[in-house]
Amino acid sequence: MRQKLEAVLSSLEASAVAVSGGVDSMTLAVIANHVLGHDRVTMMHAVSPAVPPEATERVRRFARSEGWDLRILDAGEFADENYVANPVNRCFFCKGNLYGAISKISDRQILSGANTDDLVEYRPGLDAARDHHVRHPYLEAGINKKDVRALAHDLGLDDLAELPASPCLSSRVETMIAIDPETLTAIHAIERLIGAELAPRTVRCRVRKSGIVIELDEQALTAMAPGSQPALANIIASLLPMALVNQSISFAPYRNGSAFIGTSP
Numbered sequence: 652m653r654q655k656l657e658a659v660l661s662s663l664e665a666s667a668v669a670v671s672g673g674v675d676s677m678t679l680a681v682i683a684n685h686v687l688g689h690d691r692v693t694m695m696h697a698v699s700p701a702v703p704p705e706a707t708e709r710v711r712r713f714a715r716s717e718g719w720d721l722r723i724l725d726a727g728e729f730a731d732e733n734y735v736a737n738p739v740n741r742c743f744f745c746k747g748n749l750y751g752a753i754s755k756i757s758d759r760q761i762l763s764g765a766n767t768d769d770l771v772e773y774r775p776g777l778d779a780a781r782d783h784h785v786r787h788p789y790l791e792a793g794i795n796k797k798d799v800r801a802l803a804h805d806l807g808l809d810d811l812a813e814l815p816a817s818p819c820l821s822s823r824v825e826t827m828i829a830i831d832p833e834t835l836t837a838i839h840a841i842e843r844l845i846g847a848e849l850a851p852r853t854v855r856c857r858v859r860k861s862g863i864v865i866e867l868d869e870q871a872l873t874a875m876a877p878g879s880q881p882a883l884a885n886i887i888a889s890l891l892p893m894a895l896v897n898q899s900i901s902f903a904p905y906r907n908g909s910a911f912i913g914t915s916p
Contacts, residue, residue: 653682653802655792660686663786667759669749670694672706674814675764675796677713678803679788683762684717694719695753695761697726700832701745701819703839726752729832737830739911741821743775750783761785768796772908815853825859825910833892834858840890841865848883849875853905856887862899863887869904 660666660683668683670676683692696710707723714721726749728734734744753761763780766789770777780787789799803812820835841856851871857864865887867875875883884900891898 652792652794652798653805656682656788656794656802657686659788659791663687663760663762665691665693665759666762667693667695667753667757668762669753669764669785670696670710671764671819672696672702672709673764673817674803674811675766675789675799677709677764677811678799678806678808679762679764680719681713681717681806681808682802683788684719689718689720692720693757693759694721695724695757696721697724697749697752699726699729700835701728701821701830703817703820706817722756724752724756729830735830737821737824737826737828739826740775740778741826741830743779745819745821746776746779747782750779750785754783763787764799765790766795766799767793773911822908823855823857823910825857826912828858828860831892831894834895837890837892837895841887844886844890845883855905855909857910858895858898859910862901863891863895865900865902866905866909867902872902872904875902 666683666687668676668680670680680694694710694714696707698707710721713719728745728748731744731748734741734748750761761783763785765777765780765787800812820838821830823838824830824834838856838858842854845851845854845865845867849867849871851867853868854871855866857866880902887900888896
């Protein structure tokens, strides 16, 4: 598996890896740096209100330890009214802005960390990638998410291999509710609070038209002390921006992609 991936990377000219801070792109960046070398690969990381600060710090830390050529940029998606409107294909505009911003500062081949598991879900970001001629080494090598984690373990990157999935903060906002930086800051703060209080495997703070819903894995939800939800809801309410202070707060089982409401264009 690793040999297949390294063969794909070895066939490339100078490249630029879009690095989000998650296990997929981070593992790809580590291997690409080993195969192509510092002079032939640049890591591109975009900062924005939708990117948790710890993801950016993780990228910076790896850049120091792995000797990456790292560029930090602003993809500018919050200046795009199509992205801010949060349609069902919001990710198309997010990735389009990202790849466009990378193309403005580099003529290198852009690489993404998309894997074969991404092909079974609606992923409009892949349409944007096609428009910008992005290549996906994992797809070319037939590698799925489980394989990526195995590769990370093989590289001795055990913490990275066990990193929970954490899509961008905008994914917590129900489609057709406008994306607002202040709301994303609150979402991040609430998820960190819940993480400290309950130590769940998974937590998502969903902003819905019907209110704020804290989704937790079944074990964490079941383990909550009886009667503790109202007190926790009060603390959560104190972290909400003014635009959301009157929203109801409830708790529910985690559902992957549950803020995605609607059908693809």
